[in-house]
Amino acid sequence: MKNEESTTVCDICGQPGARVRHVSEAHGSGADMLVIDHIPMVSCPHCGESYFTAETLREIENLKRNRHSLAVERPVEVLSYH
Ligand SMILES: [Zn+2]
Structure with a gap:
């Protein structure tokens, strides 16, 4: 099992x-x-920023475009990033 929390270069x-x-x-x-x-x-923790990477934002746009084929049936449509 991989730990959910990982680190990256800011x-x-x-x-x-x-x-x-x-x-x-x-x-x-x-x-x-x-x-x-x-x-x-x-x-x-160095510069205090919280952000989504460009790649993540692109993926979110993809998910939103495909929401009707990917969303699971719930009162609110919910998608998983992966
Ligand atoms: Zn930083």
Whole structure:
């Protein structure tokens, strides 16, 4: 079993040791509300930034485009990042 928490080099300040956490994000609102689970978010203890990498943002856009074929049946549509 791999530990859920891993570290990476920070895109912002370039220092190693930035933590990767997995978060849920809600997009849109009302009937259009979409929740995406388990998105990797980088939190850097050096510069204090929390952000999604460009690759992650691209993947989120892909998921949102495909939401109707990928979403599981729940009161709110929920997608897993992976
Ligand atoms: Zn940083």
